[in-house]
Amino acid sequence: MLRCLHFQCYNIIVVTMIPHLIHVTGSPWPLLPPGIHQANLGEVATAFATNPWRRDLFDGLVDASKRLLRAGCLKIYLDGSYVSGKPKPRDFDACWDPAGVDPSKLDPVFLEFGNGRAAQKAAFKGEFFPSSMLCTDVGQAFVEFFQQDRFSGEQKGIISIPLPDDPLLSGKVQS
Numbered sequence: 381m382l383r384c385l386h387f388q389c390y391n392i393i394v395v396t397m398i399p400h401l402i403h404v405t406g407s408p409w410p411l412l413p414p415g416i417h418q419a420n421l422g423e424v425a426t427a428f429a430t431n432p433w434r435r436d437l438f439d440g441l442v443d444a445s446k447r448l449l450r451a452g453c454l455k456i457y458l459d460g461s462y463v464s465g466k467p468k469p470r471d472f473d474a475c476w477d478p479a480g481v482d483p484s485k486l487d488p489v490f491l492e493f494g495n496g497r498a499a500q501k502a503a504f505k506g507e508f509f510p511s512s513m514l515c516t517d518v519g520q521a522f523v524e525f526f527q528q529d530r531f532s533g534e535q536k537g538i539i540s541i542p543l544p545d546d547p548l549l550s551g552k553v554q555s
Contacts, residue, residue, distance in 0.1 A: 397417055397418050397419045397423060398412070398417055398419050398423055398424070398427045398539065399412065399413050399417060399537070401464065401465050404529060404532050404534050404536065405532060405534075406529075406531050406532030406533070406534070407464075407529050407531045407532045407534070407536075408466075408531060409461070409464050409465040409466045410464060410465035411464050411465075411529060411536040411537065412463055412464070412536055412537030412538065412539070413536070413537050414527070414535040414536060414537055415537045416457070416527075416537070416538055416539075416540045417537050417538070417539050417540065418539070418540045418541075418542065419539050419540070419541060420541065420542070420546045420547060420548070421441070421442060421445065421541060421546050421547075421548040421549065422546075422547055422548055424438065424441070424458065424463075424539060424541065425438055425548075427463075428462060428463060431467075431468075433468055434462070434468075434469070436505065437462060437469065437471065437472055437505050437506065439505075440472075440503075440504035440505035440506055441458070441472060441474065441504065441505075441506060442548060442549075443503075443504060444456075444474070444490075444503070444504040444506070444508060445541070445543055445546070445548075445549060446549055447487045447490075448476050448481075448486075448490070448508075448543065449543040449544065449546075449549055450485060451481050451482055451483075451485040451486040451487070452480045452481045452482045452485065453476050453477060453478075453480065453481050453543055454477055454479065454480055454542065454543060454544060455476070455477040455511075455540060455541065455542050455543060456474050456475065456476045456477070456508075456540075456541050456543065457474060457475045457476075457477075457511055457522075457523055457526060457538050457539065457540055457541070458472060458473075458474050458538060458539040458541060459472075459473045459474065459475075459526035459527075459538045459539075460472045460473030460474075460506075460507075460526075462506070463537075463538070463539055471501060471505055471506045471507065472505070472506035472507075473506065473507050473526065474506060474507065474508050474509075475508065475509045475510065475511040475513070475522040475523055475526065476490070476508055476509075476510060476511060477510075477511050477512075478510045478511070478512060489503050489504075490508050493509075509522040510522070511523040523538075526538045
């Protein structure tokens with residue numbers, strides 16, 4: 381009689397959903413390839429919170445994500461030089477999906493756009509717009525506007541971060 385031994389195997393390979401940055405003619409630093417790339421906050425930290433300055437910006441992003449999640453936000457989109465090869469980005473740019481958001485639970489700072497979004501930058505070290513809000517300069521919703529490089533005019537990628545099951549926001553430990 382032939383007996384088989386069964387071994388339980390564990391996948392110890394870490395796979396990130398964030399692709400490698402690419403060089404785009406006319407852009408001063410590498411960018412995400414075109415498309416919307418889904419990732420969790422831990423993956424964003426691994427890819428982009430790579431020095432103390434970037435980690436400080438990331439901490440602001442996490443704080444804002446927690447506040448948006450409490451208001452019912454299901455997804456944010458991350459853009460700007462933070463998700464590029466720029467060594468010291470000034471800040472990050474993000475937009476949040478308003479679907480499901482309870483306005484009574486939304487921190488009012490997310491609706492303060494005056495003075496160059498100074499209140500948002502002071503609170504989170506970055507800027508937030510509703511994803512469906514029109515960027516009046518170009519007549520596109522922010523989620524679309526974010527996908528165009530301002531230097532080259534070429535398409536580039538952004539990161540989509542689903543909030544409800546994100547391990548950093550839910551207190552789950554990733555292994």
